[in-house]
Amino acid sequence: MKYYILFGPPGAGKGTQATSMVERYNLRHISTGELLRKEIKAGTELGLQAKALIEKGCLVPDEVVEGMIESEFNTVKGVDGFLLDGFPRTIAQAQALDQMLAKRNEQLTAVVSIMIPDQMIIDRISHRAAIEGRADDANVDIIKNRIATYHNQTEPEIEYYAKNGKYNEIDGVGTIEEVRDRIFALVDKF
Numbered sequence: 001m002k003y004y005i006l007f008g009p010p011g012a013g014k015g016t017q018a019t020s021m022v023e024r025y026n027l028r029h030i031s032t033g034e035l036l037r038k039e040i041k042a043g044t045e046l047g048l049q050a051k052a053l054i055e056k057g058c059l060v061p062d063e064v065v066e067g068m069i070e071s072e073f074n075t076v077k078g079v080d081g082f083l084l085d086g087f088p089r090t091i092a093q094a095q096a097l098d099q100m101l102a103k104r105n106e107q108l109t110a111v112v113s114i115m116i117p118d119q120m121i122i123d124r125i126s127h128r129a130a131i132e133g134r135a136d137d138a139n140v141d142i143i144k145n146r147i148a149t150y151h152n153q154t155e156p157e158i159e160y161y162a163k164n165g166k167y168n169e170i171d172g173v174g175t176i177e178e179v180r181d182r183i184f185a186l187v188d189k190f
């Protein structure tokens with residue numbers, strides 16, 4: 001099985017590029033953000049707790065998302081691998097993922113990191129706000145807080161994965177098709 005992490009700041013294009021990756025490589029796309037939004041929509045206890053944090057641009061507790069990932073690993077069949085979008089987002093989550101994979105006698109295939117500058121994050125997310133109506137896209141202060149959360153809590157993972165040779169960075173500036181082709185050129189090698 002292949003295990004890919006699709007890494008990158010908010011609005012980098014993780015969800016967009018995941019669509020073509022799952023098709024080309026027969027992967028299951030797991031977006032913790034999407035799973036959390038489903039819980040919110042369904043009005044579950046977990047959703048209620050997550051809502052307040054997400055709408056401030058903060059992360060939900062590590063254990064919550066780790067449980068979601070493990071349950072997908074245990075139940076999804078018939079794919080050649082998994083594409084993790086928005087997970088792991090902290091060093092603790094990265095360590096938890098290593099343990100989950102070790103328990104399954106598997107290892108991470110690669111981190112595919114889509115990089116764009118902060119100003120482009122704001123432009124893309126502000127544009128998406130009108131289309132998707134996500135509460136965490138609704139104003140610039142929340143978007144800025146998501147960017148700060150990314151720099152403070154998620155960016156340290158780059159060093160974590162660079163050290164074990166799994167980190168691969170893709171320039172996320174360009175058309176959707178240009179970025180897709182850069183990703184395919186990289187992932188075709190694994």
Ligand code: AP5
Pocket residue numbers: 008009010011012013014015016017031032033034036053054055057058059060061062065085086087088089093124125127128136146172173174175176177179
């Ligand atoms: P999540 O849903 O993961 O949001 P995010 O990381 O902020 O990323 P986005 O979904 O906003 O962006 P994306 O990279 O998918 O970009 P997209 O393809 O949509 O997480 C939401 C929240 O949930 C978090 O803030 C946190 O609270 C919580 N959470 C989730 N996971 C967690 C975890 N592991 N631990 C703790 N908390 C967690 O593209 C953006 C826009 O740009 C779209 O409109 C798209 O059409 C456009 N676009 C894409 N590519 C291009 C291009 N090349 N050119 C022009 N436009 C483009």
Ligand code: MG
Pocket residue numbers: 014015016031033
């Ligand atoms: Mg997304």
